[in-house]
Amino acid sequence: MKKKILFIHHGVGVGGAPISMIKTIKYLDSEKYDAEVLLLKNSNLTNLLEKENIKYSIIDHPFYKNFYQFYPHIVPAYFKWYQIFKIFIFSFLWILSRYFFSKKVLSKFDADIIHLNSSVLADFLYASSLKSKVVIHIREPIASGYFGLRRAFFKNQIKKYSDQIIAISSDNNKRLGLIDKTEIVYNFIEVSENCINNMERPTRKVLYLGGMDEAKGFFTVVDSLKYLNNDIKIIFCGNYNETIKQG
Numbered sequence: 001m002k003k004k005i006l007f008i009h010h011g012v013g014v015g016g017a018p019i020s021m022i023k024t025i026k027y028l029d030s031e032k033y034d035a036e037v038l039l040l041k042n043s044n045l046t047n048l049l050e051k052e053n054i055k056y057s058i059i060d061h062p063f064y065k066n067f068y069q070f071y072p073h074i075v076p077a078y079f080k081w082y083q084i085f086k087i088f089i090f091s092f093l094w095i096l097s098r099y100f101f102s103k104k105v106l107s108k109f110d111a112d113i114i115h116l117n118s119s120v121l122a123d124f125l126y127a128s129s130l131k132s133k134v135v136i137h138i139r140e141p142i143a144s145g146y147f148g149l150r151r152a153f154f155k156n157q158i159k160k161y162s163d164q165i166i167a168i169s170s171d172n173n174k175r176l177g178l179i180d181k182t183e184i185v186y187n188f189i190e191v192s193e194n195c196i197n198n199m200e201r202p203t204r205k206v207l208y209l210g211g212m213d214e215a216k217g218f219f220t221v222v223d224s225l226k227y228l229n230n231d232i233k234i235i236f237c238g239n240y241n242e243t244i245k246q247g
Contacts, residue, residue, distance in 0.1 A: 005035045006111035006132075010070065010118045012043035015211045016187050017139050020168075021117050023188040025054055038109070040064055063101045069093050070120040073154050074140035094123050102127035116162075119176075122154050125161035138167040138182070142175045206234045 005028070007021055025035045037049060037056040049056045059065070071094040102124045106114075114128040116136040128134045136158055144151040155176060158165065165182040167173040173182050212218045225234065 002032060002034045003112040004110060005033055005113045005115060006109050007035060007037045007115045007117055008040070008121055008124060008128075009037055009045070010040050010121050012041050012045065014045055014048055017117055017137075018045050018048070020187045021115075022048065022052055022054065026052065036109075036111075038105075040068070059105055061101060061105055063096065064105070067093060068097060068101075071123070072120070073122070073143055073150055074119065075143045098123040098126055103130070106131055119154070119158070122157050125157050129161040133163045134161060135164045135166060136162045138165060138172045138176055139187075141172055144175075204232045206232065208234055208236045 007025065009018055009021060011017065021037070025037075028035055035054065037054060039045065039056060039058045042058050046056065046058075069090055071090045106124070106127050109131075111132045113133045113135060114124075114131065116122075116124055116128065116134065117139075119136065119138045119140055119142060121136070125134060125136065142151055142154065155178065158176065159178055159181065162181070165176070165178055166185050167176065167182050168185065168187050170184055173179060173184055176182065208218075208221055221234065228234070
């Protein structure tokens with residue numbers, strides 16, 4: 001009998017996390033595993049899933065459609081100390097998802113393994129652990145917060161309710177600090193032949209491999225281009241984000 005794997009994905013657009021998830025699904029042995037993707041948000045990612053013939057569904061629960069926000073416990077997203085009201089709102093929404101609504105959503109699915117495609121889905125850990133084995137993908141550096149309480153809380157949730165942790169880098173692994181339970185698996189990257197050929201031209205070269213999100217420093221690199229000396233060349237490799245193109 002085939003094992004059923006439910007991948008839960010958090011974001012919109014086509015970036016490193018969904019591309020790596022799709023590559024993982026495509027590499028699964030189809031005779032041993034059935035994979036399905038549950039999307040928290042609708043986006044142009046659905047076009048790619050359809051193109052790859054991957055089964056998917058979008059959460060239709062009103063809480064997730066109208067109110068839900070991820071709790072930002074990662075380094076690129078943080079609260080200022082004076083944003084106490086916003087912290088309260090995010091914490092309240094996280095509690096509702098963790099203790100009530102995530103269980104309602106997952107009650108409609110049967111799975112042997114639930115794969116949470118980002119650490120921001122920590123609110124799905126408990127409900128997932130009630131149904132199956134749980135894998136959580138640490139794709140972002142975990143923030144320590146001002147006093148380390150936030151990091152300690154989410155670390156405890158991940159340690160208690162996950163069966164396997166996957167980190168995309170040794171730095172993410174060390175920040176979380178659950179090394180014995182974590183396997184490091186780097187993200188997939190698609191580099192065109194033309195990109196490699198460009199690197200062979202005689203100049204001082206920098207190869208940029210990464211997402212186009214502002215939090216990842218992409219626009220800082222772009223803004224720096226006009227200040228570079230003529231003998232320095234930056235090669236950008238990866239997928240073009242249509243969401244940013246349209247914006």
